[in-house]
Amino acid sequence: MLHPSGIDRARQALERGDRLPGGTLPAAIAESWQRCRDLGLDPRSVPNGEVIAFAEVIRKREQVAALRRLALAEMKLLHSQIAGSNFIIALGDAEGVVLDTISDQHFADSTAGRSVIPGSIWSEARYGTNALGLAAAGKEAVAVYGREHYFACHGHLSCMAAPILDSNGRILGLLDASCSNEARQQHTHALVRMAAAQIENGLIFQERTECFILAFHPRAEYLDTLSAGLVAVSRDGEVISLNRPGTSLLAGLPAAAGSHFDQLFEASFGTTISGLLNGGVTAVRDRAGSGVFMVCRQIAPGGRVSPPRRSGVMPAHNGGDRAPDFVCEDRSLKRAVAEIGRAAALRMPIHITGETGTGKELMARHVHTVSGRKGEFVAVNCGAVPEQLFIAEIFGHERGAYTNARSEGSPGLARLADRGTLFLDEVADIPLPAQTALLRFLDSMEVRAVGGQHTHRVDVQIVSATNRDLSEMVAERSFRADLLYRLNAFTLHLPPLEARSDFALIVRHLMRKLAPDAAITDAAITALSLRKWPGNIRELQAALQRALVRGMDFVDEGSFDDCSSPEETESCAACRGHPLDESRCREIRRAYRDASGNISETARRLGLSRTTVYKHLGL
Template sequence: MPPLSSLDRARAALEAGGRFPGGALNPEIARSWERCVAGGLDPGQRPSEVVVPFAEVKARREARALLRRLALAQMQLLYEQIAGSEFMIAFGDADGVVLDTLSDARFSESEAGRAIVPGSRWDETMRGTNALGLALVEQAPAAVYGREHFFASHGRLSCVAVPIFDPAGRIAGLIDASSTNEARQQHTHALVRMAAAAVENGLIAQERSDVLLIALHPRAEYLDTLSAGLIALSPEGVLLSLNRPARAMLAGLEAEPGQRFEALFDGNLGAVADEMAAHGVARLRDRAGSLLHVSCRRLAGRTAVPVKAAPPAVTPSKASVPTPAFVCEDPVLRRRMRGLEAAVRSRLAVHIHGETGTGKELMARHVHEISGRTGPFVAVNCGALPESLFIGELFGHERGAYTSARNEGSSGLIRLADKGTLFLDEVGEIPLAAQSALLRFLDTMELRAIGGTRVVKLDVQIVSATNRDLAAAAAARQFRSDLYYRLCGFALEIPPLRARSDFDAIARHLLALHAPDATLREAALQRARLRPWHGNIRELQSFLRRAVLTDDALDEAEEDDEPADPEAAAEVCRHCADTMLARLRCRQIREAYRDSGGNVLATARQLGISRTTVYKHLDDA
C-alpha cells in the first residue's frame, strides 16, 4: 500500500476531528480549514447551498453595471482561451454571490456545475474552503484543488479565484475558473489574474472622464502590458486612483489618492506631458530615486498641463474655443465635455455615444471646429455602406482592383479627410472584416489603397459615434475590443432629451431657427417637458416644424397630440391612467427609476421630487 500523502494525512485528521499535521497544507488552506472547524462546519456533511432569488441577482447586477460589463468581456476571452478543458468561469460580487457564469456543456451537467449558478453564495462560512470564498477572506488570489476543499463533496472540484479591486482599493468582485479536473492548471491561474487586472484597469479608466491616465513601468517595452502601473490624475495633477502594479512600483512613497504628482515624482507634470506628446514615452524618477518610463493612455479633462502644440496645419487659428452651434447648458453634458479641447489637441480619437437624435453629428462637427483643422469634415455613415464595398470606399482602390471597383479608381473617404476630421457615424455597424484594417490605420495613420503599392501618411482627427453599447458588443465578440478601446481615447455620452435640464433653451433655440416670430409659453413648455421624446432632439425639431407649418397654436397643444405608443401607454401606474399629463409624468418617473438602476433616492434627486412621490408611481410596477 503506497504511503499517504501529506494532504491525505491532513484530510484523515480533519474528518476524524483531530488536529491535522503542521506543514501538511498550504498556509492559507490550513487557516481556512481552522476557520471552518471553528465555525461548526462538518467536512462529511453536504454544505448549505444558499441561492438568492433572481430578483436580487438582477438588482446586484444593475448596481454593478460597469464592473459587470468589464468582467463579462474578460470572461468571454477566458472562455475561448481555456475551451475544451471541462470548466466554468464565474463572476461574483464582494459578498460571494455568483452573478454570471460561462460553462461548457460537460461541466454544467456535472454536480459542481449545477451548484455554481447565478445567485449561489460561495462565502466560506457556508461553503467551506473554496477559491472564491478564500479569495474574499485573504483579499488575494486563491487556488483550491480537489481534496483541499473543506467539504468532501467538493473533492473533485478544482478552482482558482482572483479578486477585483476598485480604484479605492476595495474588493469589488471576483473572477473564478473552476474545473472537475484535479490537475493544477497554473496557466489558468495566470489567465484569471490577467483578466482581473484588465477589469481593474478598466474601472480606473472609466471612473471619470476628466482624468489624465498614465502608464508607468521600469522598462518601456512593458508599458502596454497588464504588468504596467496605471495612475489617474485630476486636471490639477492630483492622484485620484492607481492600480496594484502602480502601488507596488511606488512602494515606500505615500502613493494614495489626494497626493500631488510632484510629491511622488521628481519632475513637473507639464514637462512630462510635453515629452510624452513629443516622443510617446517619457522618463522620470520617483521620489525614492527609481527610474520609470511613462506614457499617456488618455488625456481628458480641463487640465492645466501644457501639451505640445500641434503642427501649424492643425493649430487652432483662434485664441478661444469656438462656441458650440447647439445648446449645451445642461450641467451633466457640460461636465462630460470637460477635457474635450485637451483631448483634441492631443489628437486622441473621440467617441460619442447617445440615443438616436441626441445630436451626435453636431457634437462631432464641434470637435472639428475646436481642432482648428484646415481640412474638411468628412462624415461616413458606416451602416449605409455595403459590407462588400466597405474597405474599398473607406480606404480607396486602384482601377480594376476588384470586380465592383470603379473604372477610374477611388482615393477613398479617409484620404478626403486629410488635415481634417473623419466622422465614423454608426461605427458599431462596421463589418468585422474591416475592423482590423481600420485598427491598423488608427495605429499608424498610414493608408494604402486596395490594389495599390504606395503608402500615404495622413493627418486625420478621428471621431466616431453610435447608439449601440459597444462594450457589450465587444464582450459578445461582435466588435473588436482593441478597436473599441482605440476609438475611445475620449468618450463622451450625450444625455437623452428627457434627462436634460436645458430642455426649454433647446426648444426655443430650435423654434427660433424655423420660426423666429413664434413663441412658446410656459404652459406649452411644461407639457412638452413631460413627453417621452423617444426620438430626442430630432423628434422635437420635427414636432416644432409640423406645428409651424400647420399653423397650430404652439401654446395650446391638444391632449390627443401625444404620440401613439401602446407600449408606453401601459407603463403607468393605476393612479395616472386618466389624463395625458399624469401619464407623461408617471412615465418620466418610472423611466428615471429604471435608468438609476432602481435607486429611489437618485430618482428623486434627479427629478426634484420627494421619495414618497417616487414610491407612489412605483406601487404596481
C-alpha cells in the first residue's frame, strides 16, 4: 500500500478542516493556507474573482507608466523564452491588480487564462494561495506549484511571481508567469526573477538620468550581470538609488538613499570618479574592508556610458528551421498545409483561393519551399499583363516576333521557372485566347516561343491563385472549365482573417516582423479581434504599423483609436443565419462595448458566464 505524499496529506487535512501536518509544505505556503482558512475560504469551491472597471485599470497604468514600459519589454522577452509552454505572463500593480498580460493562445483560451485579465485582482483574499498574492505579501520571488494552490481547481497550474522593488524596498509592481506545463518550472522561475531584476535596474537608469550610475561586484567578470550592484550617485556623492544586489553586497553599511558614497567606500567619491572616468574598471574597498571592482555605467550630467549587456539570459527556444514564414495554426488550414508536400511530390498543380490580403503569395512561396525544387520561384500577376502580350510573356518570343518585341527576344517566364515554380497570381484575369495556350502547356509541359520553331520541355510546379469564384466564371463562360480542372488538382482555401482561429498568433507574428523589440498585450489583441478586416492580413499589418508609429515600445488596446468599432448589427460567425442566436449575440456584443471591453462586467450585467461571453465575441 502506497503512503500518501506530503502534499497529499496536507490537502486531505485542508479539505477536511483538520490541522495541517507539520513539515509537509513550504513555510510560506502553509502560512498562506492558514490565512485563507481564517478568511473562511472553502478550498473545494471555485473562487469568485473581482474585476475592477476598465477606467480604473487605465488610471493604474498611468500611475506606473515608466514601470509598465520596461515591464512590457521584459514580458515580450519572456514570451519568446518560454514559448510553447502553455503559459500566461502578467504584470500586476503592488496590490495584485493585473494591468497587462501576454499569453500563449492555448492558455488564454482556458478557464484559468480567462480569469487572468486586466482588472482582475489576484489577492490572497480572492484567489487563495497564489504566486501574485504571495509575492505582494512577502516582497520575495515565490513559486506555487500545482496543489500548493489553496483552491483545488487551481491544482493543475504552476505559478511563479517576483516583486519589482524601488531602491527603498517598496513594491512597485509584480511580474508573474503561470503555466500548466510543469516540465519547465525551475527554468521559468529563474527567468521571472531575472526579468524583475532587469526592470529594477532599468528604472534606475530611466529615472536617474542626472546621476552617475556605478556598477560594482567582488569579481570583475560579474560587472555585466544582474548580480552586480548598481548605485546611482549625485554629482555631490549622495546616494540616490541602490538596487537589491547592491544592498546585499553592502550589508552592514548604511547602504540606503540619502547616505553618502564616502560612508560606503574607503576611497573618496571625487578620487573614485576621476579614476573611473580615466581608466575604466577600478578596484576599491568598502568600509567593511571587502574589495570590489567598480565601473561607471552612466556619467552625470548628460553623457552616458553604455548600460550593461544582457548576460546570463537563456536564449529563446528556436523551432524547426523548415517552419513556414507565416502562421497556419487554424485547424482547417493546418490540415490542408500538411498535405501540400505530398501534392507537390506528385507534381499536382496547386490552386490557392482566398480574399485579398489573406496571404496567397506567401502560401505559394511555401509550396515552392516544401517541394524542394532547385529552380526559381517565378511569379506573374496575370491581371497586370496586357492581353496581347500574355502568351509572349509566359512562353517567350523570338527576336522581332511582333511589333515592340525585345530586340534580343525573351525565353519567357515558363522557361525561367524550369525545375522551379511558376506562380500564376490572379489567374481569373487570364484572357480567353491565352487560356487555350496555357491548357496545352499544362498537358504537355512543352514551351514554344512566339515566332519560334522549336519546343522546349520544362519541369515546372504550377501554383495558381485567385480571389474570385472560378466556378461562377465557368458558368458565365469567361473561364474554361477544362483549364479550371487542370489548375485545381489540389485546392487550398485561405479563410478570411475574421474567421481564423489563430488570429492572436497572426498578430504576434506580424509584430515580430515589424518591431521585434516591441510588445503587444493580450487586451490589444482582443480589441483587434473584434474589428472587421475587409483587407485581411494586409490591413491588419497596416493597423499595427500605425500603432507602432505612435509608440515603438509597446502596443495596447488604446493604440487603435483609428480602427472602426464592430457594428452593432454584427454577430459572430457561429450565430449567423440563426435569427434567435444572432439577436442574443448582438446583445452580448453591445453590452461588451458599453462595459468598455470588460469581459467580467459584461457577463455580470447579462447574467452569463464569462465563457459564453468569450464565445460570442469570437475570442
